[in-house]
Amino acid sequence: MHKTVLYHFLTSVPTAAAIWSILLVLALGVLTMLVTRPERPVDPGPDPAAEEAARRADLRRYADEVAVAAAGAAQTARRRREQWLTTQAAAERAWRAYDEAETIARRLAGAAVLPEPRTPRTPAEYAARERWLHRAAMAAHWRGELTARQLADVLAGRNGWDPRRHPAEQEIVLARAVRDGRRAGWRAAAEREQRAWRDAEVAAEAARTLAAEAYAAAEALRPGPVPVRRTGPVAPARAAVSSGVRAARFRPARVG
Numbered sequence: 001m002h003k004t005v006l007y008h009f010l011t012s013v014p015t016a017a018a019i020w021s022i023l024l025v026l027a028l029g030v031l032t033m034l035v036t037r038p039e040r041p042v043d044p045g046p047d048p049a050a051e052e053a054a055r056r057a058d059l060r061r062y063a064d065e066v067a068v069a070a071a072g073a074a075q076t077a078r079r080r081r082e083q084w085l086t087t088q089a090a091a092e093r094a095w096r097a098y099d100e101a102e103t104i105a106r107r108l109a110g111a112a113v114l115p116e117p118r119t120p121r122t123p124a125e126y127a128a129r130e131r132w133l134h135r136a137a138m139a140a141h142w143r144g145e146l147t148a149r150q151l152a153d154v155l156a157g158r159n160g161w162d163p164r165r166h167p168a169e170q171e172i173v174l175a176r177a178v179r180d181g182r183r184a185g186w187r188a189a190a191e192r193e194q195r196a197w198r199d200a201e202v203a204a205e206a207a208r209t210l211a212a213e214a215y216a217a218a219e220a221l222r223p224g225p226v227p228v229r230r231t232g233p234v235a236p237a238r239a240a241v242s243s244g245v246r247a248a249r250f251r252p253a254r255v256g
Contacts, residue, residue: 056221063217070210077200077207084196091193094186101145101179108172130163133170145178 137154140146146154153159160173 059217059220063214063221066210066214066217070207070214073203073207073210077203080196080200080203084193084200087189087193087196091186091189094182094189098179098182098186101175101182105172105175105179108175111168126164129165129167129170132167133161133163133165133174136167136170136174140174140178145181147181150177150181 134155137146137151141148141151154161157163163170165173
């Protein structure tokens with residue numbers, strides 16, 4: 001019995017010693033790894049300086065984009081204003097041409113109260129009257145007073161053109177046709193002027209709005225608080241962009 005216990009003791013001690021040796025080695029290895037392992041950096045949280053830098057970078061990018069848009073809108077406003085001034089000058093010329101034609105037609109109509117000169121009603125006389133009308137109509141067409149369709153009507157003797165009338169009467173009819181054509185041209189020019197004015201106003205308002213926005217974006221980039229003024233910080237921007245546009249107001253060439 002004692003020999004059996006002694007035998008078991010002698011045989012189990014080396015095994016236990018080996019197990020404990022292995023466990024000790026593993027423990028030492030884990031301890032070594034923990035000691036030599038670098039510490040994890042501690043997250044300090046958001047950096048206020050970095051956040052402010054990112055915010056200002058966004059503001060600067062936005063300010064640059066708005067400034068480019070404002071410059072383009074200002075250029076468009078100037079171009080639309082020039083187009084309006086061109087159409088206004090054309091409307092003025094059309095009015096003067098119509099007024100001149102109206103004066104001539106009125107003067108000839110006043111002279112129509114005089115008795116018509118007596119001429120023989122012969123085929124030669126009618127041929128002469130027709131030649132006079134054709135020459136007068138072609139001259140008016142070359143001066144731009146009659147359209148090609150009107151000239152064709154004269155040569156064909158249609159739409160109220162009668163080559164048998166006396167030249168004095170034909171001159172009145174021709175003057176009225178020129179007056180009516182110039183009046184239509186003036187009205188068309190006045191409509192074009194009104195459309196150009198509306199386009200110029202829309203472009204000017206867009207330029208003023210973008211200029212104000214660009215000014216506000218630039219002010220946001222300035223260091224320190226931006227003072228609030230009820231008179232508006234947008235006034236300098238408006239003056240810079242639309243100094244010539246605001247002074248212009250629609251004035252039709254004539255009303256008639």
